[in-house]
Amino acid sequence: DAGVIQSPRHEVTEMGQEVTLRCKPISGHDYLFWYRQTMMRGLELLIYFNNNVPIDDSGMPEDRFSAKMPNASFSTLKIQPSEPRDSAVYFCALSSSGRYNEQFFGPGTRLTVL
Amino acid sequence: GENVEQHPSTLSVQEGDSAVIKCTYSDSASNYFPWYKQELGKRPQLIIDIRSNVGEKKDQRIAVTLNKTAKHFSLHITETQPEDSAVYFCAAVGGADGLTFGKGTHLIIQP
DSSP states (O other), X not given: OTTEEEEOSEEEEOTTOOEEEEEEEOTTOOEEEEEEEETTTEEEXXXXXXXXXXXXXTTOOSTTEEEEEEETXXXXXXXXXXXXXXXXXXXXXXXXXXXXXXXXXXXXXXXEEO | OOOEEEEOSEEEEETTSOEEEEEEESOTTEEEEEEEEEOTTSOOEEEEEEETTOSXXXXXXXXXXXXXXXXXXXXXXXXXXXXXXXEEEEEEEETTOOOEEOOOEEEEEEO
């Protein structure tokens, strides 16, 4: 898990509850990406930040999803209210020196919404 | 935005044989094409990438080819081994977008 810490690793919640997923990158990475992975839709880019500034959030499914990056060491993805169709693995990924370089994925958070 | 198609969805090969996975993309502005390997329950990890200024890149048993005119790129794995069994994703980056992934190929290496 060196490089990217995601918490929690597993989350089970009930429909309607607020869910907050966290990502802690190591220093030196200026791009941070949030992806969602499901069997049906595969890996989808939700939003990405460059130097803590949101650049493209066109992948965010709807207003229930929001993401913040208050500083270079922390980012959150919040779902409020959560729905069963939000069940997925959420990955945070980092890149340095631009988007055209390797992205290092975190271990992911497996979210189950009942 | 970018659209990436990946084929086949499942590929089964005998150990020692070669495996080829193909992807097409829609945005002619895309100029970076990585391939990721994901083992069951693990995170995706980069195995090889290619940029638009080259047509082929090799790394030991793995190679990637790119045809910008036809907008397709392929992953070639030679002398497959059991540890090659995984899901492989192609992706493309271009313009102002982040990575757009293909749907993945489940590669099965038969002993």
